[in-house]
Amino acid sequence: MQAASKDHPSHLLFISSLFLAFCFSVVPLQGFANNLRPEMICLVMFYWTLKYPHHYGILVGWLVGLCWDVLLGTTLGVHALALALQTYLILTMIQRLKMYPLLQQSFVVLMVVGIVLMLYRWIDGFFSQPARDMAYLLGAVVSALCWPLLAIIMGRIDRA
């Protein structure tokens, strides 16, 4: 997958994938399914940072997070900081991460998205009622399960 990567990413593809991820993150779900929603924005940003670390770095992650904040109506900067942290974590281990097989990458996704979600809940707890339980971490598990599929599909489209 990495062998075929081009030097320059397609910005159009980046923006449209992000748009779809934004749509996905606000589709109304009923009851407990809300806890099982994969964090598509995290996953899409994970893909782009992993593949083009020089183009989609910490600042881009931060700006996308800011848009995410506006979309959800949270205090500006909460998701921004969380996504910037995700990008930072990916960049620190990018050499190894690129060599990993997809399943091992999934495990890293589980860890990173888990950290992102916990950081977000922790900061958000200062501004409103803190979360009552840890069920929101299920989102990280579902995200990790979705990662191989997303990586394969995005890779196909990106190469075409």
Add this chain to the structure above:
Amino acid sequence: MRIILVAVLSIGVLIADSQLQLLSSVRTAVATALTPVHWVINAPEGVLDWTESSIKSRDELQEENATLKSRLLILEAKSQRLSSVTAEVNRLRELLNASSIVDDSILVSEIIGVNPDPYLHEVIVNKGSEQGIFVGQPVLDSQGLVGQVTKVTPLASRVLLISDHNHAVPIQINRNGSRGILMGIGVLDKLELANVPDTADIREGDLLVSSGLGGRFPPGYPVAKVSSIVHDPGEPFAKIEAVPLAELNRSRHILMVFRRPEPIPQATDKEEVSETTAMAR
């Protein structure tokens, strides 16, 4: 290095947004740019509505028309009585030197989004500051109080539901007028009445209406019905739960209430003051 810069920047933005309210223009601009996201999400619903309304047969339409007409007749009859009753109440209130009840004006709006956060009960509606929506505006549906507006952009606004953890409504019991505070507990079909003494006169099935104290919600709108009362001798207060009357997770159309300014009561100050002091003694 850059992560530290971004972290400091984030904390600055967090404080500027939450404490100083400096960034509302940024939020408005980005929110307007992101409006297509909500269009896309509502597209399937729109297509369904359109197909339903354009495919319906003549018979079905006639039937629907007939039921609507009969319903309208019933409601009109009821409202006729209501107007005479309102007039009578106002006359009686005038006798008591109290301000008269005014009709609120109402704007119908549609829910176009639900906050995906499972810990936050918030919906997005398709009316914004261009239609005169303001922060703190009370919101109803056909059954009862829904919540209040918390954020406004030109074309949409966010409504915090009464069931949210961060929300509380001042209410009174319709039967005897005793007051209380109805808190959301983060469950859609359950509210909690806070700090009610064990000896308070309250029963299951009591209707709770907004009391108008606090100045945010107009008085007299139905909010909830008491569903259970538990007296625990070990606790200082009774544990009272209520079910919201508004269909918080079902209604698609909700009503934004605009209150007309109330006429200033022409209080006969001296009399009232002496009366209250007398009562205080």
